[in-house]
Amino acid sequence: MTEPASSPRVNRRAALKGAAAVAGAGTLAAASYWIGSVNRVSRSLGKKVIVIGIDGMDPRLCRSMMAAGQLPNMTKMAAAGGFSSLGTSIPPQSPVAWANFINGAGPGSHGIFDFIHRHPHEQCAPFFSAAETLPGEGFLELGEHQLQLDFWPFNHHPPETVLRRQGVPFWDYLDAQKITSVFYDLPSNYPPSPSQYGHHRCISGMGTPDMLGTYGTYQYFSEDSPSAGLDEGGGRRSRLKFEGDSARASLVGPDNSLLKNPTPITVDFEVHRDRASNAALLEVQGQKIVLKPGQWSRWTRLDFALSTPFPIPTQHAGGICRFLLQEVAPNFRLYVTPINVDPSHPAVPVSEPASFIEDVSRDLGLFYTTGFQEDHKARSNGVFNDDEFRRQATLVLEERLNLFDYAVQNYEDGLLFFYFSSSDLQSHMFWWNPEENPKHPSRSTPEALSRYQYVKDLYRRLDGIIGDIHDRYGGKATVFVMSDHGFANFGRQFNVNSWLRDFGYLNPRECTSILTDVDWSRTRAYGLGINGLYLNLKGRERDGVVEPGEEQERLTKQLIARLRAVRDFNGEKVIRNVYRASEIYSGNATALAPDLIIGYARGYRASWETCLGELTPDVLLDNTAAWSADHCADALEVPGILCCNKPLASSDPSLVDIAPSILNEFGLPTPATMTGRSLFQT
Amino acid sequence: MLTQLVVWLNALAGGIAGVALAPVAWLPGWLSATAIAVATGIAMLYVFKHTSNQSAIQRTRNRIRANLLALSLFKDDLRVGLRCQGELLAGAVRLLTLSFVPMLVMLAPMCLLLGQLSLWYQARPLAVGEEAVVTLHLANRDEQPIPEVRLQEAPGIALGAGPVRVPGKHLICWNIVAQEPGIHHLTFGVGEQTVTKQLAVGDGFLPTSLKRPGWNLTEVLLHPHETPFPAESPVQSIEVDFPERLSWTSGSRSWLAYWFLVSMAAGFAARPLLNVKI
Numbered sequence: 021m022t023e024p025a026s027s028p029r030v031n032r033r034a035a036l037k038g039a040a041a042v043a044g045a046g047t048l049a050a051a052s053y054w055i056g057s058v059n060r061v062s063r064s065l066g067k068k069v070i071v072i073g074i075d076g077m078d079p080r081l082c083r084s085m086m087a088a089g090q091l092p093n094m095t096k097m098a099a100a101g102g103f104s105s106l107g108t109s110i111p112p113q114s115p116v117a118w119a120n121f122i123n124g125a126g127p128g129s130h131g132i133f134d135f136i137h138r139h140p141h142e143q144c145a146p147f148f149s150a151a152e153t154l155p156g157e158g159f160l161e162l163g164e165h166q167l168q169l170d171f172w173p174f175n176h177h178p179p180e181t182v183l184r185r186q187g188v189p190f191w192d193y194l195d196a197q198k199i200t201s202v203f204y205d206l207p208s209n210y211p212p213s214p215s216q217y218g219h220h221r222c223i224s225g226m227g228t229p230d231m232l233g234t235y236g237t238y239q240y241f242s243e244d245s246p247s248a249g250l251d252e253g254g255g256r257r258s259r260l261k262f263e264g265d266s267a268r269a270s271l272v273g274p275d276n277s278l279l280k281n282p283t284p285i286t287v288d289f290e291v292h293r294d295r296a297s298n299a300a301l302l303e304v305q306g307q308k309i310v311l312k313p314g315q316w317s318r319w320t321r322l323d324f325a326l327s328t329p330f331p332i333p334t335q336h337a338g339g340i341c342r343f344l345l346q347e348v349a350p351n352f353r354l355y356v357t358p359i360n361v362d363p364s365h366p367a368v369p370v371s372e373p374a375s376f377i378e379d380v381s382r383d384l385g386l387f388y389t390t391g392f393q394e395d396h397k398a399r400s401n402g403v404f405n406d407d408e409f410r411r412q413a414t415l416v417l418e419e420r421l422n423l424f425d426y427a428v429q430n431y432e433d434g435l436l437f438f439y440f441s442s443s444d445l446q447s448h449m450f451w452w453n454p455e456e457n458p459k460h461p462s463r464s465t466p467e468a469l470s471r472y473q474y475v476k477d478l479y480r481r482l483d484g485i486i487g488d489i490h491d492r493y494g495g496k497a498t499v500f501v502m503s504d505h506g507f508a509n510f511g512r513q514f515n516v517n518s519w520l521r522d523f524g525y526l527n528p529r530e531c532t533s534i535l536t537d538v539d540w541s542r543t544r545a546y547g548l549g550i551n552g553l554y555l556n557l558k559g560r561e562r563d564g565v566v567e568p569g570e571e572q573e574r575l576t577k578q579l580i581a582r583l584r585a586v587r588d589f590n591g592e593k594v595i596r597n598v599y600r601a602s603e604i605y606s607g608n609a610t611a612l613a614p615d616l617i618i619g620y621a622r623g624y625r626a627s628w629e630t631c632l633g634e635l636t637p638d639v640l641l642d643n644t645a646a647w648s649a650d651h652c653a654d655a656l657e658v659p660g661i662l663c664c665n666k667p668l669a670s671s672d673p674s675l676v677d678i679a680p681s682i683l684n685e686f687g688l689p690t691p692a693t694m695t696g697r698s699l700f701q702t
Numbered sequence: 703m704l705t706q707l708v709v710w711l712n713a714l715a716g717g718i719a720g721v722a723l724a725p726v727a728w729l730p731g732w733l734s735a736t737a738i739a740v741a742t743g744i745a746m747l748y749v750f751k752h753t754s755n756q757s758a759i760q761r762t763r764n765r766i767r768a769n770l771l772a773l774s775l776f777k778d779d780l781r782v783g784l785r786c787q788g789e790l791l792a793g794a795v796r797l798l799t800l801s802f803v804p805m806l807v808m809l810a811p812m813c814l815l816l817g818q819l820s821l822w823y824q825a826r827p828l829a830v831g832e833e834a835v836v837t838l839h840l841a842n843r844d845e846q847p848i849p850e851v852r853l854q855e856a857p858g859i860a861l862g863a864g865p866v867r868v869p870g871k872h873l874i875c876w877n878i879v880a881q882e883p884g885i886h887h888l889t890f891g892v893g894e895q896t897v898t899k900q901l902a903v904g905d906g907f908l909p910t911s912l913k914r915p916g917w918n919l920t921e922v923l924l925h926p927h928e929t930p931f932p933a934e935s936p937v938q939s940i941e942v943d944f945p946e947r948l949s950w951t952s953g954s955r956s957w958l959a960y961w962f963l964v965s966m967a968a969g970f971a972a973r974p975l976l977n978v979k980i
Contacts, residue, residue: 266870294866301866301875308835308943310877312863318833382948 067199068497069685070489071437071678073121074482075114075207075226076444076651077503079105079661080453085479093487094663097499101666105659107674108505110604111551111617112655114226114444115150117504117675118207122189124679124694128607129187132208134549136631137184137612143562144534144548146632148235149612150208150227153181162329166280179277181368183211186609188693190679191435195220199686200434204427205420207439207504210391212372223371223380225439226391230358231274231324231339231367232284236392239356240403241269241291242347254397260291260352267291267352271304273324273359274337274367285324285337295349302343302354311345316415318342319386322359338362340386346408355403361389384426387419394445399646406646409449410474417442417481424485428492435682440485442478447507450474451649457623461511461648486663494665498685502678503660510643510650513627514586514594516547516618518639523582526635534633541565544575545615548633550626550652552614553579553598576600579616588624588640596621596654606695619654626652662699669702705919705930711814712926719818726822727907731952734907735823739961742815743968744976746808750969751978753804759797759979766793801980816958817926821909823957825944827902828880832945833862836899838890839916839938840872848872849893849936856889858882859901872938885909892937899940900928913941 085091086098094103109117109127111134119130127133137149158176159166168176185208191201195217203209205225212224230236238255245257260267268290275282289304302309302317309317319340326335339359346353361370363381370389371377377389393416399409420440427438450471452460460468486501493499517534520526526534527542534546540556540563547553555572558564566572579598586594601613618626628645629636651658662673670677676696683690684698726734769786776782828834838851848869853861853876862877878888883904890897902908915921917933931937946954973980 264870266868292866292868292871294864296867297863297865299863299866299877301864301868308837308875310835310863310866310875312877315863 066433067686068431068433068493069435069500069682070431070493070497071435071500071502071682072486072489073118073207073437073439074443074501074503074661075439075441076447076505076507077479077482077501077661078447078506079659080506081475081479082661082663085476090476090480091483093483093490094501097486097490097494097501097663097665100494101664102668103661103663104668104671104673105506106502106662107672108651108655108658108660109675110599110619110655112505112651112653112658113550114504115208117660118226119150119185120675121502121504121678122185122206122208123187124190124676124683124690124696125187125607126605126676126695127613128605128610129693129695130208130607131184131186131609131612133601133605133613133617134552136549136552138548138554139612140557140561140564143540144546144554144633146535146548148227149549150184151181151210151229152184153179153233155179161280164280165278165327165329167278167329167332181211183209183213185209185213187607188691189213190683190694191220191222192216193683193688193691194435194686197686197688200432201437202427202431202435203437203439204423205439205441206437207391211369215372218373219434221372221376223377223389224391226441228361228370228389228391230360230390231337232272232359233274234358236358236390236395236397238358238395238398238403239271240354240398241356242353243351252401254395255401255403257403260354262291262293262352265293265295271322271341271356271359273322273339276326278326278328278335285326287322287324291352291354293348293352298348300345300348300352300354309343311343313345313347314411316342316344316411321362321386337367338365339367344408344412355398355408357388357395358390363387363389380423380426384422387423388416392445393419393441396445396448396647399449406449406471410446413442413446417478421485428489435686440482443475443482443503446478447475448647448649451507451509453509457509457511461509461642462644462646463648490665497665499665500678500681501661501663502675504675505651505660506658507649507651508622508653508658510625510648511623512588512594513641513643514620514624514630515627515636515639515641516553516630517633518627518635518637519583519586520545520547521635522639525579532635534635545579546633547626547630549614550631551618551620553583553616553618555615557615576615583616583618592623593621594624594640595619596657619656620652622653622657624653625650664699666700668699670697670699673699705917705922708919708922709930711810712817712922715814715818716926719815719821723818723822729907731823731907731947731949735952735957735960736964738819739964740968742961743965744972746812746965747969747972747976747978747980749808750801750804750980751976753807755800755803756979759800762793762796762800763979766790766797769793813923814926816961817923819957819961820924821911821927822907823947823952824954825910825912826947826954827904827908827910828944829905830880830883830903833877833879834945835943836876836878836888836940837943838874838940840874841936841938842872843936850891852891853878854889854891856886858884858886858903859888888940888942890937890940895936897931897935897937897940899942901942902944910944912944913939915939 086095109120116127116132119132120126123129132149134149136146138144138146156168156177156179159168168178170176194201195215198219201220203222206222207226210224210227212222240257241260243260245259247259250257260269270286270288273285276285291302293300299312307320319342322339324337328334340362341359342357344355346355361367363377394413398404424438452468452472489499517526525545527539531538543556544566545555555566556564557566566575583595583598588594595618597619599617601615605613677699680690680694680696681699769789773786851874858881860879860881862879864876866875880903886901888899888901899914900911902910911927913925914928915925915930916938917930922930950956951960
């Protein structure tokens with residue numbers, strides 16, 4: 021029987037050629053993968069170093085709890101290695117302190133001196149010190165849109181957020197030696213600094229913005245909010261108007277930067293309440309959420325559609341949020357978390373490499389990505405009560421613990437860094453040291469005691485984590501548990517600008533804010549940020565009047581003497597020390613440093629208004645805010661902690677010593693860029 | 703009438719799929735999705751072979767090949783070139799026409815099959831401890847009062863928040879929490895009547911019916927697992943917002959595209975073996 025002419029013939033030569041081609045391609049792919057793997061493999065040779073960063077953990081409280089047997093794991097680790105106070109940064113603010121840790125050197129190396137900086141050529145316009153969004157350049161107008169095209173022939177520059185931290189982070193030295201380092205929620209590293217050799221991975225922590233580009237803006241919907249809405253520090257209130265038992269509202273998202281006049285993109289949602297069953301239904305972009313009072317929703321994805329000119333397809337940016345139903349009736353109240361960057365499809369890079377956070381999200385689902393996760397602003401503005409704040413902070417901690425489990429499960433060797441923020445933000449609200457301050461700044465004694473118990477409970481929970489790590493890796497890894505600073509109550513606030521006004525350094529007398537109605541021609545010094553004081557120096561500031569040299573020196577001496585002499589109504593010293601930047605900072609990144617750094621005595625801090633340059637009639641005021649403890653005092657008042665499972669040779673360790681110690685553990689010398697020294701070398 | 707026919711066909715397909723797709727429950731998702739797509743591709747090819755006019759397809763393909771050859775041979779002759787292009791277009795249309803009958807034959811079984819596959823891949827069952835919103839849609843009958851609706855307690859399921867009644871939309875929502883693995887039944891008391899909705903709880907793969915539909919052709923096609931509510935029922939549908947399944951091969955967002963691509967690839971690959979002209 022003959023084969024039909026049209027049927028395919030198996031050509032042996034062609035088959036062999038095909039097989040050879042497939043085999044060749046396979047071999048090439050396998051070889052490339054192998055070469056890639058060899059290049060990626062860690063050279064830490066099994067060495068393990070684990071750093072647990074616990075923001076704001078206080079050495080005094082730790083010692084007293086250790087003595088009372090309440091932190092058994094920390095006690096055990098301290099017995100094996102050591103426990104010590106850890107010298108913090110000047111000023112002891114978290115971005116500054118963590119940048120000290122990152123560079124192994126002081127602020128003169130990394131250029132972060134406060135939460136807030138100013139550009140002298142703009143006189144005092146404030147910006148966040150750790151990252152700055154630079155405006156774009158050039159655009160193409162199409163109707164109501166403007167496009168920024170960053171390719172030839174347009175070569176526009178779209179707006180860009182840049183990391184302001186300067187100098188060399190210590191992981192770069194590990195990276196260059198092909199030693200793996202993984203950081204979870206690292207502060208002062210947004211946008212994440214790149215890894216040159218691919219051995220460094222990092223999820224950005226404190227400083228990472230929400231989808232609105234802020235440090236976290238919650239949204240709050242209620243029937244008693246002002247009808248026009250209200251923007252308050254860190255939040256936005258909107259009024260809900262029910263028709264029957266249904267209402268419509270909008271979640272405000274990021275600005276549509278493709279418009280000539282950027283306006284926020286909103287996501288509409290519907291609220292239906294059932295008074296009889298005391299529950300509510302939320303309908304958001306096709307998703308239904310049923311909640312009862314006090315109940316949190318899961319993370320909800322939001323899709324923000326950016327309108328584009330025809331024929332460019334609509335662009336999308338994804339965010340996530342959670343809802344807390346606070347009350348159904350008579351006053352419906354709904355809290356919405358800041359809209360976080362979606363870790364499964366990040367709209368902006370929040371990790372290095374960018375895919376790292378997507379990998380984590382594939383395993384863990386959705387989680388907070390903003391730097392400040394505990395919503396202290398909602399508590400400060402009265403949207404949360406203490407219980408609601410604590411519940412939200414506990415949700416954050418539970419998420420962090422899931423992430424911590426993931427981190428440990430996926431850790432083989434090299435450096436593992438993990439950061440906990442709860443101890444800081446819960447302490448700001450609940451801290452109280454009754455031995456030091458018999459009366460709490462804003463709470464009754466029983467209430468203050470019960471809240472302080474929350475802090476102690478949290479310390480015990482964190483001690484459990486330390487125990488877990490110690491049990492798993494105690495004999496195999498060098499484990500550091502460290503905090504960036506400690507805590508003190510904040511009962512009285514000092515307005516630097518009002519003080520300068522009273523002494524005639526800042527004019528006119530009726531000035532209310534240095535950002536709006538100050539007369540720079542009659543102003544010789546001003547305060548901005550929490551601890552910084554700047555001279556209005558000629559040649560540096562746009563409207564400078566103080567002559568550099570002799571006049572500058574005379575004014576500096578006068579200010580230091582007078583500030584050190586400030587006394588409260590009861591004769592207590594308000595300011596422990598005033599530091600000259602020129603004396604305490606060294607390095608290449610001092611251009612934006614304040615001239616003087618004010619170190620407050622325990623119990624005192626810069627007033628809330630001082631931070632953004634506002635003035636108050638009185639210089640010293642009571643602090644009645646829920647934020648009743650702080651650490652932005654003198655660095656000597658609020659050291660952090662260091663607990664290590666390896667004996668410490670240094671008797672006065674400091675934040676800048678951690679990085680050289682880690683490098684030392686991997687056999688690397690202390691680089692010239694660092695001023696710290698290894699804690700294990702005498 | 704057509705809806706009733708689809709309901710019967712769904713019942714038949716459900717019976718067959720209950721046996722044929724049973725291995726999906728214990729195979730890895732990528733493997734079952736691939737195996738089903740390959741088997742479907744080959745089956746479609748087989749059906750195509752026996753329901754199409756193979757010799758006419760061969761003739762048309764030969765003509766297309768001849769016109770392509772003519773185009774390259776007479777590329778300097780505009781008239782020949784244009785005529786060949788016209789014939790190529792006509793050939794393509796004829797090929798499509800010749801595919802019409804097999805497509806028509808395969809349409810119904812494919813719709814039924816996809817309905818059955820969506821039960822496995824369109825969503826994943828609730829995990830133990832996981833919450834979900836259940837929505838009951840009532841018929842929009844202005845002349846009748848909204849009946850009282852209760853979701854009854856059932857083993858394996860805990861009631862969370864709700865009900866939230868939204869009269870303007872004729873719906874009632876509850877939050878439920880899955881507590882035990884298995885196929886459970888949510889039971890609703892609607893006035894004097896009792897209606898149920900299936901709820902899948904567990905890890906891995908279980909037939910997961912997103913919605914018990916109303917008497918509507920499209921809905922019955924898309925949600926074949928549970929008996930639809932009669933047209934006169936006060937309840938029009940009950941749905942559960944099961945979570946998405948995340949996977950490139952067998953996940954909610956991509957299983958259909960994966961099935962389509964793999965079945966097409968399998969069909970093309972099997973073409974020489976079955977000696978089919980497409």
